[in-house]
Every structure is written in C-alpha cells, then in structure tokens.
Amino acid sequence: MSVVALIDGEAGDALAVDNRGLAYGDGVFRTLLVADGVALHVDDHLAALRADAARLALDPPDADALRRDTAALAAGQSRAVVKWLLVRRSAGRGYAASTGAATRIVLRTAAPRHPATHWTQGVVARLAALRLGEQPALAGIKHLNRLEQVLAARELGAGVDELLMCDHRDRLVGGLRSNLFWVREGRLLTPALTRCGVAGTMRGRVLRLAAGLGVPLDEVEADAAALAQADEAFVTNALIGIWPLRRLDATALPAPGALTRRLQRELRHPLLT
Known part of the structure; x- marks a missing residue:
C-alpha cells in the first residue's frame, strides 16, 4: 500500500526510535475520507x-496546519x-509524560473499495469472541493503542464484513472499525461509550442528524440479544458512512430498514465503489 506522509508539514517517512507512539501508544488519531479532492467533515474531525x-x-x-497538510494531500x-x-514528543525515557507537545503526522493512502451492495443490501457481521477491556479514562478516545482490535481482526473470515464487539460484561460496544446503531419500535439506539469504545465522528453526525429529524434516540447499555429484537440495524464510520446490517451470526435483519434508508439519504455520503 502506497503511503504519502507529511511530518510537521514536511515530507518524510521516518520517526525517532524513542517515539512515544511506538513505545507506549501515546497519541491520538482520526481518519478522514477524501472525495473529489476534498477531505470530508474536517471540522468534525x-x-x-x-x-x-x-x-x-x-x-x-x-x-x-492540519488543514494545509490535508488540503495538500487531498488535492487531485x-x-x-x-x-x-x-x-x-519524546522527552526522556519512562512512562511519565514530561511534555504536551506532539508531532503532527498526516498520511494519505488509497481508499478501500467495497461492493455497492454493502450500502444497498447490507453487510454480514458476527459477534467477536474477544471482549474489550473497560477503562473509562480512555473511553471514547481514538488513541494509538489498537491491540484489542488487532487481536479481534483475526476473527474476520470469508463472508464476514464486520465484527461486533462487547465488553467483559457482554454489553455491546460497537464494531471492530465502526459504531453500532439499531432501531426498536421507532427509537434509535446506540451503545453508551462510558467504559470503552471509540466515539467516531460519523456516530456524532448520525446522532445529530437523527435529533434534527425528530427521531427518538438513546445511548444504552444492552447485550447482543437486543439486536435479535431489532427492527433494523446499521454500522457507521467516516469512510463508509452507513452500512445496513442484514445478518448477525444466524440472525437475519431487514436491510436496509426504513430509518436506515432515510439516514443514508440525508447523510449524502459518497459510496466507495
């Protein structure tokens, strides 16, 4: 995979060997979709x-600086x-951080390609065996330590488009690389991310969009059995927008459901086809 990188605004492909991101995962990141030369939803990110x-x-x-770097890499x-x-930034060895200064890295890679049916007919998910650890101090943050996701990704197999993940109390958290929503009796539901999980920017956009449309919504604690009773369900992230869920393990779901289709239309997210 070809990667183009700007490090503090300068083209480069090397970092210091004592980099705290490498040593400790001490940093944060966000991922943006570029369409027709423009990075989408920069303000949200x-x-x-x-x-x-x-x-x-x-x-x-x-x-x-982030806007300049992003515009330069998105152009064309x-x-x-x-x-x-x-x-x-590195400032001596040891866990204790002695500075708040950070190196700014902006990368560009090719966008993934998915069949148009992922948006129009839905995707297949399975419940991951790996459970996410609870750490409220990190809940919601997109930090650099993604080892749980690296381990869980081993469970992806042929015919599975996404994994849904729970915490150690078997409460739904979200997808391996997405946030999760489902609909029950006209109410839009999504896992509360108070103990673990990532609050994606597309999750935020969907919550705001639903509120603006007058859709009742709640952030809840629920286990996977809630999805078997759902009227429809979907997953979101900044790259895919909304993918309806048509099956979770052996449970079939209507896809796309009426609210899912409405949110897709209102979102007007470009399809990666």
Missing part, C-alpha cells in the same frame, strides 16, 4: 482530535483516506 488530545493532556492540534485525489496522528 478537528473537534474530535482536539477533545481526544485534551484527554491525554496533549497540546491542542494546530488546526490551520478522486478517492483517498487521510489519517491524522498526534504523537507525544
């Missing part, structure tokens, strides 16, 4: 990155992915 950085006591990101790209990383 900046707000999320700023909030995540504050949780780790990292200095606020330079919004103007019909479809691409831009990834922002803030990695705490």
